[in-house]
Structures are given as C-alpha cells and as structure tokens.
Amino acid sequence: MASPAFSAPGGVAVVGSGLIGRSWAMLFASAGFKVKLYDVEPRQVTHALDSIRKEMKSLEQSDSLKGSLGAEGQLSLISGCSDIREAVEGALHVQECVPENLELKKQLFAQLDGIVGDQVVLSSSSSCLLPSRLFSGLVHVKQCLVAHPVNPPYYVPLVELVPHPETAPATVDRTYALMRKIGQSPVRLTKEVDGFALNRLQYAVISEAWRLVEEGVVSPGDLDLVMSDGLGMRYAFIGPLETMHLNAEGMLSYCDRYSEGMKHVLKTFGPIPEFSGAAAEKVHQAMCVKVPDDPEHLAARREWRDRCLMRLARLKSQLQPQ
Ligand code: NAI
Structure with a gap:
C-alpha cells in the first residue's frame, strides 16, 4: 500500500446512506473531501441528500457548521450514486454503513474486494461485528478495518479503530490520520475484542x-x-x-x-x-x-440531546489545555 494519501482532499465513498452514512458524509465534506454516497435503495440516497441539506443549513444558521467551507460549498462536494463501481472508483477510503447484519456486510465486502485496487482503505462502521468475521479470506484484507463511530458522530467525535489480525499497520495509520483530519478523535485497539472498548x-x-x-x-x-x-x-x-x-x-x-x-x-x-x-x-x-415513548417525544428529546452535545463539544474545544 502507498504512503499516507490524505495530505490533499481526495475521494471518499460512503456505502449505505442511513443515519450513520449521512453523518460520515457530512464529516468528510466538512474537511473538503469529495464524497460519493451510495445506497442499494436509490430513494434512500435522495432522501439522505435532502436531509443533509436541511441539517447543514440549520447548522450554518446556528453557527455550528464544522469546517471552513459554507453549507453550499460542502453540499457541492457530496453527490449521490446508484452504482457501487462508480461510487468506489478513485476513492481512497470506503466507509461502509449498511445495517448491522453479518451476512449482508460480508457479501458487500466480498463485492468490494472484487472491484477495488490495492490503494483504498475498506472501513466498516460496525458497532459490534468483529473484523475476523467481516474480512477473513478477502484478497484485500490488509486494507480492511472497523472504524466504529459513536452516535451522533457529528457531535461525538470518538472513533474506535479495530484491525483484523492481517490488517496492515499502514491501513490503521492512514485511517487514524484521516479521522484526525475530519475532526474526529480516533483510538486504536491493538486487537479485536467483543464490544470493542x-x-x-x-x-x-x-x-x-x-x-x-x-x-x-x-x-x-x-x-x-x-x-x-x-x-x-x-x-x-x-x-x-x-x-x-x-x-x-x-x-x-x-x-x-x-x-x-x-x-x-x-x-x-x-x-x-x-x-x-x-x-x-x-x-x-x-x-x-x-420522555413518553411516542416518536414525537423521543425525537424532541434526541434533538435536545444533540444541542447539548454540540454546546459541550464547543466548550471542550475552548477549554483544551495549552
Ligand atoms: P440504517 O438502517 O439507518 O441505514 C442503513 C442503510 O444501508 C440504509 O439506507 C439501507 O438502504 C442501506 N443498505 C442496505 N443494504 C445495502 C447494500 N447492500 N449496499 C448499500 N446500502 C445498503 O443504519 P445505521 O443506523 O446508519 O447503521 C449503519 C451501521 O453503522 C451499522 O453497522 C451500525 O451498527 C453502525 N453504527 C450505528 C450506530 C447508531 O447508533 N445507529 C452507531 C455506531 C455505528
């Protein structure tokens, strides 16, 4: 694998445009990366792009948008894609965000294994599936790892990097550097363990x-x-x-x-x-x-939680020790 390739913004593919895929797309765009957002269900991509637009505009209005570009600038970096080959073409990093189902994820990584070259990092957002179950037997296993975010990733920066036993150290280093570049806080696990840390x-x-x-x-x-x-x-x-x-x-x-x-x-x-x-x-x-468990009350409470987390993140960055 080539040396760290994220000194200049390059392409990132986000596979799966649900809750977590959207957050990743926003984070990558905030750091100036071009993002191709792919989903097996094309309507999901349209819906995701709409919701990203609304969220970015609202963040901009409240002066909480990450990155140096404005909302329109960041939105212009994100494009929807209905073809997986097209999505990963030229990408330096693929962030998988499909539902937490081992067979589904294994099938997807087998498909990606057949179409990517040896320069790209294949990264799973899985919350609990072990890399040895996700990636064993893949030709590009050295380029694979889990990068587990915390919900909501836009406000909670931690990302756990969990290697497969055969993951190349350069894959972890590159992903670590990429996560720092997009403002997240990566931690490295030296080996896989149930539940991660x-x-x-x-x-x-x-x-x-x-x-x-x-x-x-x-x-x-x-x-x-x-x-x-x-x-x-x-x-x-x-x-x-x-x-x-x-x-x-x-x-x-x-x-x-x-x-x-x-x-x-x-x-x-x-x-x-x-x-x-x-x-x-x-x-x-x-x-x-x-908090009554109907959708309206739950959504309102989640919004309040996210506003608190956003303010806390701002406070933490102001209070960093010199
Ligand atoms: P979600 O259900 O909101 O979104 C999944 C998306 O993947 C859907 O849009 C679906 O159409 C799409 N999809 C399904 N099969 C596909 C395929 N073969 N190719 C491309 N797209 C496909 O799921 P969510 O919550 O975004 O979770 C995604 C991953 O992130 C899971 O592995 C989950 O464990 C992990 N995660 C979730 C967190 C959460 O709190 N929701 C927190 C941290 C990680």
Missing part, C-alpha cells in the same frame, strides 16, 4: 445500573442522575484512569489508598441481568414519565 465500558455501567434499580437500592430517575450530575460531569473531560490519578497524589497513591475498598465493592457485584420482566417494566415506566 466503548461498549465494554458502556455495558459494565448499564449492568450495574440495572442491578441497583432491580434490587430497589435506587430509583431509575436517581440512577440516571448519578451519572448525568455526578460521574458524567467529569467524564466529559477526563477518563476514569485520569480521574484516579487526580483523586489522590497520583495513580500509585490512589491504588495504595483505594484498591482494597474497590476490590471489596467489586466482589459484591451481581450476575448479568436479564433486562426483561418486571425490572424492564419498572425502568420503562420510569423513563416514559420523563
């Missing part, structure tokens, strides 16, 4: 949250406050390891002081919850008091 942490939190509510220790509403008004306040700025480091005279001091207490509490953790039955009903009812 983000969902392993998320599931650990959800699991203990569920147990505390199921055992009646705390109400569902108060449990969420423990995160949103407690742990989450600092986790938006520093991670759990730096939290340890700062909460004592450095990490070793923290381990010295608190490891026995932590191990004592950790030994009391219960089994994996079932996430069903009476506990699920109780949590569901409590959540619906706050």
